[in-house]
Amino acid sequence: MNDVKPTGGGFWRKLHWYTVRDHNVFYPASAVSMMAGCFLLSSAMGMKMEPVSLWTVLAMLGVMQVYELLLVGLAIYLLRAKRLWRDGRLLLIAEAIFVVDLAQLNAVIATMNPAIGSIVSVIVMTLAGAKVWAVVKVLKIDVPVTHVACVVTGMAMVLGWPAALARWSDLGGAVTPWTMYGWWWMIAALLAAHGAMRHRAWKWRRWGGLGATVGGWLIAGVYTSLAVHAHGSGWVYHIETQAAYVGPACVALALCVGPVLDGWWTEKSVITAEIALIGAGVLMSLKGPRVLTETVWVDWLTVSPLRLVLLGAVVVLVLLTLRRRIMTYAVCAATCLAMVLTGHSLDTMLATIKRLVPRTQLGWGVVTMSLSFVLLGLGALCSFRNGDTTPGKTTGQ
Numbered sequence: 001m002n003d004v005k006p007t008g009g010g011f012w013r014k015l016h017w018y019t020v021r022d023h024n025v026f027y028p029a030s031a032v033s034m035m036a037g038c039f040l041l042s043s044a045m046g047m048k049m050e051p052v053s054l055w056t057v058l059a060m061l062g063v064m065q066v067y068e069l070l071l072v073g074l075a076i077y078l079l080r081a082k083r084l085w086r087d088g089r090l091l092l093i094a095e096a097i098f099v100v101d102l103a104q105l106n107a108v109i110a111t112m113n114p115a116i117g118s119i120v121s122v123i124v125m126t127l128a129g130a131k132v133w134a135v136v137k138v139l140k141i142d143v144p145v146t147h148v149a150c151v152v153t154g155m156a157m158v159l160g161w162p163a164a165l166a167r168w169s170d171l172g173g174a175v176t177p178w179t180m181y182g183w184w185w186m187i188a189a190l191l192a193a194h195g196a197m198r199h200r201a202w203k204w205r206r207w208g209g210l211g212a213t214v215g216g217w218l219i220a221g222v223y224t225s226l227a228v229h230a231h232g233s234g235w236v237y238h239i240e241t242q243a244a245y246v247g248p249a250c251v252a253l254a255l256c257v258g259p260v261l262d263g264w265w266t267e268k269s270v271i272t273a274e275i276a277l278i279g280a281g282v283l284m285s286l287k288g289p290r291v292l293t294e295t296v297w298v299d300w301l302t303v304s305p306l307r308l309v310l311l312g313a314v315v316v317l318v319l320l321t322l323r324r325r326i327m328t329y330a331v332c333a334a335t336c337l338a339m340v341l342t343g344h345s346l347d348t349m350l351a352t353i354k355r356l357v358p359r360t361q362l363g364w365g366v367v368t369m370s371l372s373f374v375l376l377g378l379g380a381l382c383s384f385r386n387g388d389t390t391p392g393k394t395t396g397q
Helices: 011-022 026-046 054-082 085-098 105-112 114-138 145-170 177-195 204-236 243-261 267-284 305-324 327-342 346-356 361-386
Strands: 295-298 301-303
Touching: 026 054, 026 085, 026 105, 054 085, 054 105, 054 114, 085 114, 085 204, 105 114, 105 145, 105 204, 114 145, 145 177, 145 204, 177 204, 177 243, 177 305, 204 243, 243 267, 243 305, 267 305, 267 327, 301 305, 305 327, 327 346
Parallel strands: none
Antiparallel strands: 295 301
């Protein structure tokens, strides 16, 4: 068949070129059709619109596993034997979406029967690991080990969390807002570990074109699936997902922005994006469920989402300071730490600041003397950062 794009021949010939030769829309359409079927089944079960048996869901999961094996096998064949890079890439992108249980069929089974759900989770995890290993080995994709470790951990969390939660509830354990909030902190911890890895590991060009495409979609799919499962679990156990739950993940995401966007954005834009994400996470945590904001572990320490997120922000900002050697992060970290020490909510912080404001001349004298030491320390840091300023020499050389 001629590979030259037709300039004439009518509408149908151009449509054939666009849908078959130029884009091959049948692969994306097939993936969307399968995903739609899975979501319709999940919705029917969740909304109780139609009676859905456990065997029906198991059969659907088995059909989807067969579909995934066909995706992987066909993709490997097209890439290795036919050298059809575009079609093989489309199939692997579709597999990257399905392999992380974005359709939540595994979660549905765990909710219906925790015992069977646990067994199914182990089987699905094993199959998922085998499919990813086959793609990486057969196609010889050079993916850094650190990325593999984070992706495997994320997939284990996606497939294991619903079964563990259902099993815990089946044994009489209480699923509380702290349970859901702890899950979001686990997502944040994985994001932070992923973002804190060596900067060189994020250089997509080292992976090759296929590795960068499939790896990027798989990483995005893992974290998207984690968020979807977190929201779905809250819905199952009647715990509304609130902005305060997402705050820790938003703060941790700041560690991943820089490595991904460096080389595409200017350094100033990347720094702005990182600080904006941390600020958004803090703002999300200003107001949370009452059961979270009124938890007292020690007489003088009230635990709240805002205080915990500020502590997480301090850790993230310290890591960013060590990565970029920019004082802006250090100042923001010191500000977050000061906010942690002043209170657990915005009202208590303002009340503490109001109490600390001096009311006498003696008090202001103590404050200004203390401030002189702080300013002296900041001046010393600037001096160390500026380097040699001898006349005739370039600053910082």
